[in-house]
Amino acid sequence: MTRNLRLSGFINAACLLALAICLSSCVMYNEEKEGKTVPAYDTFKMLYSDNVAHIFRAAELCSFFDNYQKIRTDRDASEALARGYFGSFESLYYEMAWIPGWGTINYISDGVYGINLDNMLLDSNYETEYMAVKREDGRFQLYQQADLHQEELSVSIIGKQLCIESFSMSYTDSYGVSVRMSVESGSGLKMPICSGGNAYYAPETGKIEVSLHGNGVEDDFWIEFEKGLLYLNQPGLTTTLPNMDEYGYMKY
Amino acid sequence: MQHSQKNLHLSGSFLLDIDRIMTGRFFITGFILLFFTCRPQAAYAGDVSGDDLYPVNKHEITFRGSVIPARYAFGYNYSEMNWGNNISGIYESSKYYSKEISTGTWTAAYAYNFSRILALQGSVSYEGGWNKFYNWETHGLAYVSSDNYITLMGTLRVTWLNRKLVRLYSSFGMGAAVEMVRKIESSTSPYWNPVTTNVRFAFQACPIGISVGKKLYGLAEAGIGHQYVGACLGIGYRF
Numbered sequence: 001m002t003r004n005l006r007l008s009g010f011i012n013a014a015c016l017l018a019l020a021i022c023l024s025s026c027v028m029y030n031e032e033k034e035g036k037t038v039p040a041y042d043t044f045k046m047l048y049s050d051n052v053a054h055i056f057r058a059a060e061l062c063s064f065f066d067n068y069q070k071i072r073t074d075r076d077a078s079e080a081l082a083r084g085y086f087g088s089f090e091s092l093y094y095e096m097a098w099i100p101g102w103g104t105i106n107y108i109s110d111g112v113y114g115i116n117l118d119n120m121l122l123d124s125n126y127e128t129e130y131m132a133v134k135r136e137d138g139r140f141q142l143y144q145q146a147d148l149h150q151e152e153l154s155v156s157i158i159g160k161q162l163c164i165e166s167f168s169m170s171y172t173d174s175y176g177v178s179v180r181m182s183v184e185s186g187s188g189l190k191m192p193i194c195s196g197g198n199a200y201y202a203p204e205t206g207k208i209e210v211s212l213h214g215n216g217v218e219d220d221f222w223i224e225f226e227k228g229l230l231y232l233n234q235p236g237l238t239t240t241l242p243n244m245d246e247y248g249y250m251k252y
Numbered sequence: 253m254q255h256s257q258k259n260l261h262l263s264g265s266f267l268l269d270i271d272r273i274m275t276g277r278f279f280i281t282g283f284i285l286l287f288f289t290c291r292p293q294a295a296y297a298g299d300v301s302g303d304d305l306y307p308v309n310k311h312e313i314t315f316r317g318s319v320i321p322a323r324y325a326f327g328y329n330y331s332e333m334n335w336g337n338n339i340s341g342i343y344e345s346s347k348y349y350s351k352e353i354s355t356g357t358w359t360a361a362y363a364y365n366f367s368r369i370l371a372l373q374g375s376v377s378y379e380g381g382w383n384k385f386y387n388w389e390t391h392g393l394a395y396v397s398s399d400n401y402i403t404l405m406g407t408l409r410v411t412w413l414n415r416k417l418v419r420l421y422s423s424f425g426m427g428a429a430v431e432m433v434r435k436i437e438s439s440t441s442p443y444w445n446p447v448t449t450n451v452r453f454a455f456q457a458c459p460i461g462i463s464v465g466k467k468l469y470g471l472a473e474a475g476i477g478h479q480y481v482g483a484c485l486g487i488g489y490r491f
Binding site for chain 1: 338339340341342343344345346349350351352353354386388
């Protein structure tokens with residue numbers, strides 16, 4: 001009897017040990033089945049996020065504040081205008097507005113505004129402060145305050161459409177890669193303006209040229225946007241990719 | 253075609269694999285725990301039969317393995333995730349794919365029972381991982397890295413349901429994890445980097461654990477920390 005009980009104990013132990021080994025054994029994580037990445041696309045997404053995406057937010061602030069200045073004595077209409085753009089607002093004074101998720105815009109003089117973007121997604125290495133100057137043709141010239149990377153930036157707002165008409169920037173990163181991004185005049189990046197707090201992330205149309213050189217990287221390509229799609233053009237090769245839709249249609 | 257950055261598809265891989273693994277593992281675990289809970293248990297010599305009170309065995313030893321390895325809790329592999337944060341890193345990492353093997357986390361422990369409720373436990377754990385990077389063009393081995401962790405931990409355990417066969421408990425432990433990292437830089441060079449050793453703080457919280465059996469018992473725990481994230485299974489012996 002005692003021998004049987006001991007045997008039962010050993011069987012229990014063996015079963016439990018086998019169980020632990022089976023359920024807790026080695027695990028393999030294999031990237032091969034996920035397929036090869038496209039480094040130009042991954043790089044472009046990073047560069048776009050760091051250097052371009054927030055310009056649209058600055059343009060939306062410009063558009064709103066410029067229209068607001070015309071009706072600012074009418075409080076109800078002003079608040080309705082702010083909600084129409086951003087869904088909500090934190091502060092709305094004659095000479096300053098703060099829209100969480102976008103940033104703060106200040107009146108400097110007629111047609112001249114100072115913009116300080118909320119930098120939730122940006123670190124201090126990237127531009128968050130702009131000076132916007134309205135030109136005679138109604139378009140805005142944006143100047144960056146810190147003069148980090150950008151050389152040229154012109155934005156227009158026509159009705160419900162934002163457009164980065166021209167843009168160029170260049171710098172060499174800390175790993176020795178020389179980066180140049182540009183939007184040529186006539187191939188501007190266009191996206192619908194924000195509405196009720198909903199904002200787009202990626203342009204619907206337009207073209208950006210990118211040049212990368214140094215530290216083992218030699219690549220020149222240009223990206224063309226269409227609704228929902230993105231074409232990566234390299235010499236002799238065009239790759240169709242989703243238009244950065246993992247960032248999608250943002251609601252702040 | 254895969255377009256996401258290195259750091260994104262690493263986490264994607266983790267979720268996919270774990271999801272597949274866990275579906276099967278939890279099913280099997282549930283079945284076997286049910287088996288051990290419901291089957292008639294043989295009476296061991298020295299048991300007090302017919303009474304819910306049982307002799308307190310002062311000493312316990314356990315051996316357990318993580319159902320989900322503490323791969324990410326330990327932090328190994330994080331160094332690779334930084335590849336995606338700079339341009340040359342993105343281009344460099346796109347040349348390779350990795351196959352990574354984790355041993356899971358294995359823990360041996362001794363516990364002293366002050367009473368039926370309170371116990372103090374000391375444990376030593378091991379987790380190892382080997383990451384091999386292959387060239388997309390040639391599928392040849394290009395880089396190898398390995399990380400090994402040994403964790404020493406003291407744990408306070410409170411048993412809040414005491415039955416002869418089934419006990420439920422919660423525990424919290426703190427200690428130190430010793431990380432040993434080694435990397436080979438190139439497949440064309442036999443040179444191995446020396447092992448780098450780091451000591452990190454480690455903890456393990458277990459809100460609920462169950463042990464089934466008398467002297468010899470099976471255990472299952474749910475928790476989070478540096479020994480496991482999710483669940484672990486094991487065996488123990490009280491004496």
